[in-house]
Amino acid sequence: MKIQSILFTLLFSMVFSSDSSAEWSFDQVNEFFTSCIEQHSPEFSIATYFHYCACTANKFDKYFTKDEFSMLVEQNVISTCKLCKKIINECTLEASS
Numbered sequence: 238m239k240i241q242s243i244l245f246t247l248l249f250s251m252v253f254s255s256d257s258s259a260e261w262s263f264d265q266v267n268e269f270f271t272s273c274i275e276q277h278s279p280e281f282s283i284a285t286y287f288h289y290c291a292c293t294a295n296k297f298d299k300y301f302t303k304d305e306f307s308m309l310v311e312q313n314v315i316s317t318c319k320l321c322k323k324i325i326n327e328c329t330l331e332a333s334s
Contacts, residue, residue, distance in 0.1 A: 261303045270294040285332045292328035300324065 273290035277283060297306060300320055315321045 261298045261306075265303060266294050266298050269297065289328050289332035292331055293324060296324040296328065297321075 270290050273293065274286060277286045281289075301309070309315050309318055309321065
């Protein structure tokens with residue numbers, strides 16, 4: 238699904254602040270969400286995108302520390318990470334229903 242490839246693009250393009258804290262800050266979660274919304278495609282309603290972006294931002298924040306997520310991005314392994322794929326699939330299904 239195109240929405241999944243958009244998330245991969247978004248994840249690889251995210252830039253985290255130099256803060257050494259392992260926890261995501263409000264600004265980082267907000268940046269994730271905002272960057273996702275900016276990837277909106279006309280084939281999906283804006284409401285669907287809002288739901289999808291909120292879901293993925295919430296779940297990545299819940300299951301990964303900022304440092305863990307940064308490592309996944311740096312190692313370019315998000316597309317092979319089982320938990321990442323599960324999050325993306327769950328959020329795609331939730332947003333599409």
